[in-house]
Amino acid sequence: MLTNKGKYGLKAMLFLARQPDGATAAGQDIAVANGIPKKFLDAILLELRNAGMVRTRKGPGGGYAxxxxxxxxxxxxxxxxxxxxxxxxNCASKSAYVPCADCRDVEGCSVRITMTKVRDAMSDILDRMSLKDMIVFAEHPDSDFMYQI
Structure with missing residues (x-):
């Protein structure tokens, strides 16, 4: 399930994606526009900056981009x-696999197998979808856009 942190991060990234080329946005403006607590947003933007997705500029006209x-x-x-x-x-994760303590048959577990298929479907969509795709999809929600990715 997407946490508030993930949801707020997506909202902040979409806000930045809609800025004119070369423009930056103040953290306070991002927070107010999206109903995100400012301190929480600062922590989120720091993680996104550390991951190389956001850059910052200090001083007048500074902010996030x-x-x-x-x-x-x-x-x-x-x-x-x-x-x-x-x-x-956890038992359906590729990168953070942890078997369930109560599992008696990891290979044949119907829950793990089903959740692995769910993981694969989610990953297939989310790893192919860019911020640009999200914006286009939001503009045309009734289209077959998802199937064109």
């Missing part, structure tokens, strides 16, 4: 940076 073009920033990467693995349960 995307560090890469819209089409190069993948939604799956944003979510993983902020929320960790996409798998709905």
């Amino acid at each position: 995307l560090a890469k073009p819209l089409g190069e920033i993948r939604v799956g990467h944003i979510i993983r940076v902020l929320d960790g693995p996409l798998a709905p349960i």
Whole structure:
């Protein structure tokens, strides 16, 4: 499940994605426009900056901006940076696998197998979708856009 941290991170990135080329946005403006607590947003933006997705500029006219073009920033990467693995349960994770303590048959566990398929489907969509795609999809929600990614 997407946490508030992940959701706020996506909202902040989309806010930055909609800024004119070369423009920066103040953290306070991002927070107010998206209903994000400012202190929480600062921590989120720091993680995104450390991951190379956001850059900062200090001084007059300073603020936050995307560090890469819209089409190069993948939604799956944003979510993983902020929320960790996409798998709905640890035993279905590729990068953070932990078997369930009560599992008697890891290989044949129907829950793990099903959640692995869920993880793969989510990963397939989120790793192919860029910030640019999110904006286009929001403008045309009734289209078959998701199937064109």
